[in-house]
Amino acid sequence: MSYETILVEQKGAVTLITLNRPQALNALNSTVLAELIDAFAAYQADKAQRCAVITGSGDKAFAAGADIKEMADKPGAEFYSEDFFAGWTSQLVKSTRKPWIAAVNGFALGGGCELSMMADFIIASENAKFGQPEIKLAVAPGMGGSQRLTRAVGKAKAMDMCLTGRLMGAEEAERAGLVSRVVPADKLMEEALKAAETIAAMPPLAAMMNKEMVNIAFETTLDTGLLMERRMFQVLTATEDKAEGMKAFIEKRPGNWQGK
Numbered sequence: 001m002s003y004e005t006i007l008v009e010q011k012g013a014v015t016l017i018t019l020n021r022p023q024a025l026n027a028l029n030s031t032v033l034a035e036l037i038d039a040f041a042a043y044q045a046d047k048a049q050r051c052a053v054i055t056g057s058g059d060k061a062f063a064a065g066a067d068i069k070e071m072a073d074k075p076g077a078e079f080y081s082e083d084f085f086a087g088w089t090s091q092l093v094k095s096t097r098k099p100w101i102a103a104v105n106g107f108a109l110g111g112g113c114e115l116s117m118m119a120d121f122i123i124a125s126e127n128a129k130f131g132q133p134e135i136k137l138a139v140a141p142g143m144g145g146s147q148r149l150t151r152a153v154g155k156a157k158a159m160d161m162c163l164t165g166r167l168m169g170a171e172e173a174e175r176a177g178l179v180s181r182v183v184p185a186d187k188l189m190e191e192a193l194k195a196a197e198t199i200a201a202m203p204p205l206a207a208m209m210n211k212e213m214v215n216i217a218f219e220t221t222l223d224t225g226l227l228m229e230r231r232m233f234q235v236l237t238a239t240e241d242k243a244e245g246m247k248a249f250i251e252k253r254p255g256n257w258q259g260k
């Protein structure tokens, strides 16, 4: 399937999705959203694909935000009646149960920062810059920035970024817990694909459940989360892959995963 605003490649068991509007610093418009929903649904449905990576084309930006030119003349009532931006969480994040990583090169601003935070984790290049500068446009984050950023870095830094619009560099982002690793710019894709290949080689049901378990930590109380964790662990013990995984460990050989 070929798209207008994104590129999709399969590299073994890894799906690589590249935002491809470099002339607009990969700004996110309605076409990008529709195409990402389609591409992620195809990734989710393809049993041979075990991990995905999303990145931006060009060396300047992951994505410089929601497309300001698309929003500039749009009547306010339409933002509400269309529930503008709802699809990012309801169709993209919630439907993608398999793991995906954001490889952030350059600017990840506004919706770009928010998209990177929708991924399961972020690997950033040394030149990455994160920000929620919507206040300078007299708006505010609309795709999860005020919520996911606050959960990731805490109130002090989230308030600072949302209220001043300042950008956070890769090192600060790693210190604050927004990104999991910072790598040299010329190694970003190599490192992100290597991480994705590592995940792709894991037992797939366990990968999905590990992702689900960590996400539950953001949604519930400690007691309920601990109960759900135990129940999910117990569910995994009933899989064929668990029998294989423990047998393979004892026999000192790699596991041969069936996803069952």
Ligand code: CO8
Residues within 6 Å of the ligand: 023, 024, 025, 027, 028, 064, 065, 066, 067, 068, 069, 079, 084, 085, 107, 109, 110, 111, 112, 133, 134, 137, 139, 140, 141, 142, 143
């Ligand atoms: N939307 C559309 N086009 C963009 C965007 C964007 N977010 N960002 C950059 N571009 C375009 C520029 O217009 C320019 O196009 P052209 O060449 O046709 O003029 C091209 O990309 C290159 O950009 P610059 O010339 O500005 O490049 P610089 O290197 O000078 O600056 C910056 C790079 C600092 C990243 C600068 O482009 C910038 O500040 N961009 C906007 C960042 C921003 O404000 N992002 C937040 C957008 S709003 C959002 O994401 C959520 C809104 C929530 C609303 C909720 C409503 C319900």
